[in-house]
Amino acid sequence: MKSKKHYFFIINIVCTSLLLSGCWSYRELTDIAFVIAIGIDEGEKQPYKLSFQLINPKNVAGEPQKSGIIGPATVIYQSEGDNLFTANRATTQQVSRRLYYAHTSLVVISEKLARKGIRDVLDILTRSPEFRPTADIVIAKDSSAEDLLNVLTPLDQINADKIQKTLKYSEQLYGKTTKTNINDIVSELISNGNLPIISGFKIEGDRKKAKSSENILNQKPLSTIHADSIALFKNEKLVTWAEGAAARGINWILGNTSQPAVNIDWADKKGAISIQILRSNSQIKTEVKNNKPIITINLKAEGNVAEVNTYLDLSREEEFIKLQSELEKVIKNEINEAIKLGKKYKTDVFSFGDHIRISHPKYWKKVQDHWNDDILPTAEIKINVDASLRLTGLKTKSDVYQ
Missing domain, CATH: 3.30.300.210 (Nutrient germinant receptor protein C, domain 3)
Incomplete structure (x- = not known):
C-alpha cells in the first residue's frame, strides 16, 4: 500500500513539473540600464535628440563611500535620429547595457520642440509595450530638455525625482502648475472638446554651474529647477504660457x-x-x-x-x-x-x-x-x-x- 502511494506521489511530481514553464525572457540586472527620465530635443544633425537619464547603481547604493569615489546618482547618454525609434537604437553605440523603460517616470520636452508639435513624440511613447503611459510629462521652458535633466539637485539625488515631487506639491499647495501624464495628454489630443496643458520648468541661477558638483556642495544652490507656469496648447502645438x-x-x-x-x-x-x-x-x-x-x-x-x-x-x-x-x-x-x-x-x-x-x-x-x-x-x-x-x-x- 505504501509503495503504491509512493509511486503515485512520484508520478504527480513528474506531471506537475511538466506544466511549469521556465523564465524564457529573463534579463540579468547587470545587462540592463534603468531609464528614469527621457529628454526630447531637436537634434543638431538629425530631427530628434534624446537624453536618457540612467540610474548609476554604485552611487545610489552608497558604494562610492567605500571606494572613495563620489559621483552623481544618475548618468545621461544622448543620441540623435530621424525619429525617436532610431535615436533610441543609436544609444547601443554608447551604453553597455540594454535600456529598460519599465521604471521611466518622467518625460521632458523642450519648449522649442513643443512649439512645433508633440504628436510624433507621443506616438512612440504610447506604442512601446515597455514604456509607462502614466509617466509625468513636463516642458523645459526657455531651455533644452537636456539642460533641465543635467541640473544636479542637492535634496534629491535623482534629478527626475526632484522635478516630479515639485510638480506634485506645487499643484497641491500653490495651484499654479498642474500634474499631467502621457495618458492625459493623448486622451485630450484625440478629443474634439479638450486641449492639453503641461507644466513648464525653468532653470534659475547660474546655468553653467547647474550640472557641476559645485551646485550641490554649496549651502545655497547656484542653480535650481523652478516650477514656473502652465503651457497652453492648440491642437498639438504650444502657443503660450499661463503664469501667476x-x-x-x-x-x-x-x-x-x-x-x-x-x-x-x-x-x-x-x-x-x-x-x-x-x-x-x-x-x-x-x-x-x-x-x-x-x-x-x-x-x-x-x-x-x-x-x-x-x-x-x-x-x-x-x-x-x-x-x-x-x-x-x-x-x-x-x-x-x-x-x-x-x-x-x-x-x-x-x-x-x-x-x-x-x-x-x-x-x-x-x-x-x-x-x-x-x-x-x-x-x-x-x-x-x-x-x-x-x-x-x-x-x-x-x-x-x-
Missing part, C-alpha cells in the same frame, strides 16, 4: 487645486491676509440660446485664515462676511484672467467644448470644426464663486495691530 493668476485660474476651473494659499488685500495693504483653501469644487453647466453657447462656472471653496498682517476683527460679523466676499473676488478675478488668455489664443484648455459635446451633441456637430477659432472667443461665460471661511486660527482679533 491665469495659471491658477485654469486649475480653479478644472478642479485641480487642492490646498493653495490665496492672498487678499486689506486696508490698503497688499497681500495682508492669507487664506488657506481646504477644498474646492468646480462645476460647469452649458446651455445654447439663439444658436450661441452660454457657459456657467459654479465654484465652491472653503478655507481657513492662515495669516493676518493688518488689523482684523473677525468677531464682528460684517468683517467676517466682507473677508469672504473679498476671497470670492480674488478667485473670480483669477478665473477671469485664465478665460481672457484662453480666448486671446483661441485655445479651449478648460474643456468647455467637451461639456457642450455631452450636453448639446447636435449643436456641437455644427460648431466643433471652428469652436476654438470662432465660437470660444465670443462665448458668454458666467462665473459664480461661493467662498466660505471655517476657522480663524487661535484668535479672532489681530492684537498686535490694534
Whole structure:
C-alpha cells in the first residue's frame, strides 16, 4: 500500500513539473540600464535628440563611500535620429547595457520642440509595450530638455525625482502648475472638446554651474529647477504660457487645486491676509440660446485664515462676511484672467467644448470644426464663486495691530 502511494506521489511530481514553464525572457540586472527620465530635443544633425537619464547603481547604493569615489546618482547618454525609434537604437553605440523603460517616470520636452508639435513624440511613447503611459510629462521652458535633466539637485539625488515631487506639491499647495501624464495628454489630443496643458520648468541661477558638483556642495544652490507656469496648447502645438493668476485660474476651473494659499488685500495693504483653501469644487453647466453657447462656472471653496498682517476683527460679523466676499473676488478675478488668455489664443484648455459635446451633441456637430477659432472667443461665460471661511486660527482679533 505504501509503495503504491509512493509511486503515485512520484508520478504527480513528474506531471506537475511538466506544466511549469521556465523564465524564457529573463534579463540579468547587470545587462540592463534603468531609464528614469527621457529628454526630447531637436537634434543638431538629425530631427530628434534624446537624453536618457540612467540610474548609476554604485552611487545610489552608497558604494562610492567605500571606494572613495563620489559621483552623481544618475548618468545621461544622448543620441540623435530621424525619429525617436532610431535615436533610441543609436544609444547601443554608447551604453553597455540594454535600456529598460519599465521604471521611466518622467518625460521632458523642450519648449522649442513643443512649439512645433508633440504628436510624433507621443506616438512612440504610447506604442512601446515597455514604456509607462502614466509617466509625468513636463516642458523645459526657455531651455533644452537636456539642460533641465543635467541640473544636479542637492535634496534629491535623482534629478527626475526632484522635478516630479515639485510638480506634485506645487499643484497641491500653490495651484499654479498642474500634474499631467502621457495618458492625459493623448486622451485630450484625440478629443474634439479638450486641449492639453503641461507644466513648464525653468532653470534659475547660474546655468553653467547647474550640472557641476559645485551646485550641490554649496549651502545655497547656484542653480535650481523652478516650477514656473502652465503651457497652453492648440491642437498639438504650444502657443503660450499661463503664469501667476491665469495659471491658477485654469486649475480653479478644472478642479485641480487642492490646498493653495490665496492672498487678499486689506486696508490698503497688499497681500495682508492669507487664506488657506481646504477644498474646492468646480462645476460647469452649458446651455445654447439663439444658436450661441452660454457657459456657467459654479465654484465652491472653503478655507481657513492662515495669516493676518493688518488689523482684523473677525468677531464682528460684517468683517467676517466682507473677508469672504473679498476671497470670492480674488478667485473670480483669477478665473477671469485664465478665460481672457484662453480666448486671446483661441485655445479651449478648460474643456468647455467637451461639456457642450455631452450636453448639446447636435449643436456641437455644427460648431466643433471652428469652436476654438470662432465660437470660444465670443462665448458668454458666467462665473459664480461661493467662498466660505471655517476657522480663524487661535484668535479672532489681530492684537498686535490694534
